[in-house]
Amino acid sequence: MEAPQYVAARVQQALAEDGRTHELGIRVDIRGDQLFLRGQVSGPEQRERLGLVAHEAAPELHVHNEINVVEATEPGEDEHLD
């Protein structure tokens, strides 16, 4: 059986290199037959695509898509640099 670290590395590479996603900052963790995706993206469709590409790269694992969508909201407080 392939070591989980190599599977995680392969999934992470797929997320970065697959033309549908090209997402570099996603953390991939594998525990047994469970695969966890964590990180932040700018839209819900990108999150879904990442789940799909991860599933295709490791179809034998159950994917938990825990990626957050960061909505660009109101600007916060100003910072004064002096």
Place this chain on the structure above:
Amino acid sequence: MSILTDLRIAAVGDIHLGEDVRGHYRRSLAGIEDRADVFLIAGDLTRHGTLQEGKLVAAELRGLPIPTVAVLGNHDYHSDLEQEIADELRDAGVIVLDDDGVVIQAGGRKLGVVGGKGFGGGFAGKCASEFGEREIKNFVSHTRSIAEAWQAALKEIEADHRVVLSHYSPIKETLEGEPHEIYPFLGSYLLAEAVDTAGADLILHGHAHKGSEKGMTPGGIRVRNVALPVLGRAYAVYCLTCADA
């Protein structure tokens, strides 16, 4: 020292716009002219660097009511269409820096902005050097020539304030939260050294989505990581105080 004499800089990076969020980002910029005098964008405007995405970003940024300056990020280079994307942005009224500088009139002051994409290599004591294989030498010399261009541009510029706009980080403090193993791909101390030598009031960068907002160069110049996932808001606003109020 009144608030009226502040130069207000809105900044963000890594907006990574795609078709599914068309219109959303622009809406979050409503009223930016009441909050800031200038808008600086620290690269990674697209996801895959396609021309289609470049046009989408240009449409989202077109005709903003305050001067807008951008650099590109590594994602914007992915399809080898960085020139075309920069042209789309320029056509939409965005000033795009490519290892050069510009002086803009903002809040009654002259603001000099110098920068470009930047590049990696790592940080002092734990970095690549121009030694060995051609591939490694090319990697390091790419960063070195960028740093030299910024230093020259900073020295040349005449303005009340000078800000450096980069995609890659000049320091490691603002990478805090990223795995240490990838620091050499997130920035280079050569960028900080160049800016410390020439002098500036503030350095803005993106790229490290899991990094931290605030840090400082060894020379004491404030650094802010304005990657959208780090900020968790549409943009940050930094106020530079003008001394002769």
